[in-house]
Amino acid sequence: MPEVSVLLPVRNAENTVAAAVRSILDQTHDDFELIVIDDGSTDRTAHIVADIRDKRLKLIPSQHAGVCAANNLGTAAAQSDLIARMDADDWAHPERLEQQVAYLRQHKVDVVGCKVRILDAAGQPSSTLRRYERWINEETLTTDQIHALRFVEFPLVNPTLLARRSYFEIGFEDNDLPEDYDLMLRAMAQGFRFGKVPDVLLHWTDGPTRLTRTDPRYSPTAFMECRRRHLLTGPLRDVRTLDLWGAGQTGKPWLLWLQRQGIHVRRLIDVHHGKIGQTIHGVPVIAADQLPMSDGVPLIIAVGADRTRNLIWPHVTVRGFRPGQDTWFVA
Numbered sequence: 074m075p076e077v078s079v080l081l082p083v084r085n086a087e088n089t090v091a092a093a094v095r096s097i098l099d100q101t102h103d104d105f106e107l108i109v110i111d112d113g114s115t116d117r118t119a120h121i122v123a124d125i126r127d128k129r130l131k132l133i134p135s136q137h138a139g140v141c142a143a144n145n146l147g148t149a150a151a152q153s154d155l156i157a158r159m160d161a162d163d164w165a166h167p168e169r170l171e172q173q174v175a176y177l178r179q180h181k182v183d184v185v186g187c188k189v190r191i192l193d194a195a196g197q198p199s200s201t202l203r204r205y206e207r208w209i210n211e212e213t214l215t216t217d218q219i220h221a222l223r224f225v226e227f228p229l230v231n232p233t234l235l236a237r238r239s240y241f242e243i244g245f246e247d248n249d250l251p252e253d254y255d256l257m258l259r260a261m262a263q264g265f266r267f268g269k270v271p272d273v274l275l276h277w278t279d280g281p282t283r284l285t286r287t288d289p290r291y292s293p294t295a296f297m298e299c300r301r302r303h304l305l306t307g308p309l310r311d312v313r314t315l316d317l318w319g320a321g322q323t324g325k326p327w328l329l330w331l332q333r334q335g336i337h338v339r340r341l342i343d344v345h346h347g348k349i350g351q352t353i354h355g356v357p358v359i360a361a362d363q364l365p366m367s368d369g370v371p372l373i374i375a376v377g378a379d380r381t382r383n384l385i386w387p388h389v390t391v392r393g394f395r396p397g398q399d400t401w402f403v404a
Contacts, residue, residue, distance in 0.1 A: 075129070077105040077170055077235070078151035079159055082143035083122075084112040086161035089278070091121050096164045098127050102171035105157075106131060110147045113137025118161075141245040141252050148241040157235040162278040169274040173235040182216060182268035184236040184260065186229035190273050194280040202279055204379070210273070212383065219267045221396035222382070224300045225404040227254045229267065233275045240265060250299045251291050258303040300403065305334065308401055312371055318342040318361075318385065319375035320353055327375040327403060328354055339370060361385075367393035372400040 079097050083090055090109075097107050110133045111119045122132050133150060135143065148156065155174065159165060169187065177185045188210040191199040199206070205226065213219050213228035222228055231253035240260055245252045261267070289295060309315070315336060317328055320343040331338055332354065341358040343349060349360045372394055374385055382402055394400040 074152050075104050075106045076153060077102070077155045077157055077174065078147075078153035079105055079107045079157045079170075080110065080144060080147035080151065080241075081107065081159040081161060082110045082112055082140055082147060083114065083118055083161040084137065084143075085114045085116045085118060087114075087117040087121055089162040090118050091125065093159060093161050093163055093165075094122060094125055094130065096167075097159055097170075098125075098129065099167055100165070100170045101168050102174060103129075105129060105170060106152060107159075108133060108147050108150055110135060110143040110150075112139065112143040139247060141247040144241070144245045144252075148238075148244075151238070151241075154238050155235060156238055156241045158232050160232040160277075162280060163232050164276040164278075166272075166274040170235065172270050172272060172274060176268060176270045177235065177237075180216070180268050181266070183265040184229070184234060184240050184257075184267045185270060186233040186235075186267075187270040187274035188272055189230045189233060189275050189277045191277050191279055194278065199279045212380075214269050214271050216266055216268050217397050219269065220261065221386075221400065222402045223258065223261060224304055225382075225402050226296070227251070227257060229257065229269065230275065230277050232277065249290060249295060250302070251295055254296065254299050255303075258299065258307070262303065262307045301330065304401070304403070308371065309334075309336065313337060314339050315371040315373055316340050316342065316364075317356075317373050317375060318364075318389075320348050320358055321345065321376070323377035323404060324375040325353070327373065328356065331373070361388060364389070364392055367395075367399065369399070374400065374402045375404070376402075377404060 107130045109122050113136050119134060135146060173185050191202045191206045193199045213222050219228045243256060243260055245256055317338050320341045328338055338356045341353060341356050342361055342364050343358050344361050348358045351358050389400055
């Protein structure tokens with residue numbers, strides 16, 4: 074049995090699939106199988122894959138049923154206890170699997186990603202996702218960061234994932250939510266631990282036809298619905314009172330939403346001098362240095378300014394708050 078099964082769902086990717094497949098077949102860690110699930114392609118994708126001769130490569134043809142069904146079909150066919158993801162328009166560094174398997178074993182996590190380089194369809198650095206790339210590569214590296222920041226955005230790029238089989242067996246659900254983000258949040262609620270190799274091991278292509286650009290399940294509205302739904306059923310389940318850091322453009326919508334859920338926001342924390350001492354929607358605003366020691370009431374941090382979260386993190390931990398356990402960042 075191979076140590077790793079790599080799942081590559083594909084549909085109509087005749088121009089890129091060969092390079093993606095080859096980047097996996099050229100891995101320094103060679104104890105793997107590569108399962109390509111063809112989701113009803115109508116171009117030459119399946120023929121291109123079938124022409125690649127390698128005993129580690131398996132092609133599974135299927136009728137078009139979408140990415141969730143293709144991923145679940147691949148999981149059912151996988152032989153290994155470790156399963157990795159790959160996309161048909163991306164490129165994996167030769168040491169990707171080797172480094173990720175070693176990281177998972179050494180750090181005793183269940184799911185591991187890596188840093189990424191995000192490119193446009195022409196192979197140039199993506200200008201539209203530059204901020205997300207920096208966040209992925211600089212702010213969400215440790216297990217604590219990934220868990221505490223999971224309600225800001227997906228802190229791992231889906232095709233970078235290598236995980237224990239039990240993660241993928243939770244299953245992708247075909248609903249109105251981004252399926253990869255939804256799976257991650259469901260897994261974290263079940264106690265799965267996440268980590269990240271601090272090296273760029275994947276070139277992630279952000280092309281105009283990518284599902285994240287064309288499918289409403291990946292719209293900002295869908296991502297917001299996903300994070301809020303999982304907040305309510307996870308960390309905020311049975312919570313009736315909390316504190317909220319942020320009274321600006323990011324924080325106010327969260328304040329109103331929390332109040333609509335019947336959650337009492339005890340205090341607002343902000344650094345803007347003009348807001349300190351005021352009452353906003355019935356909630357008093359205090360300064361950051363007036364934040365008392367943690368008393369067990371959860372803290373939600375809703376700030377949008379670039380790199381601000383890095384400054385807030387030590388400010389709250391010195392007061393006994395535990396990001397990822399009783400404190401969560403949102404956006």
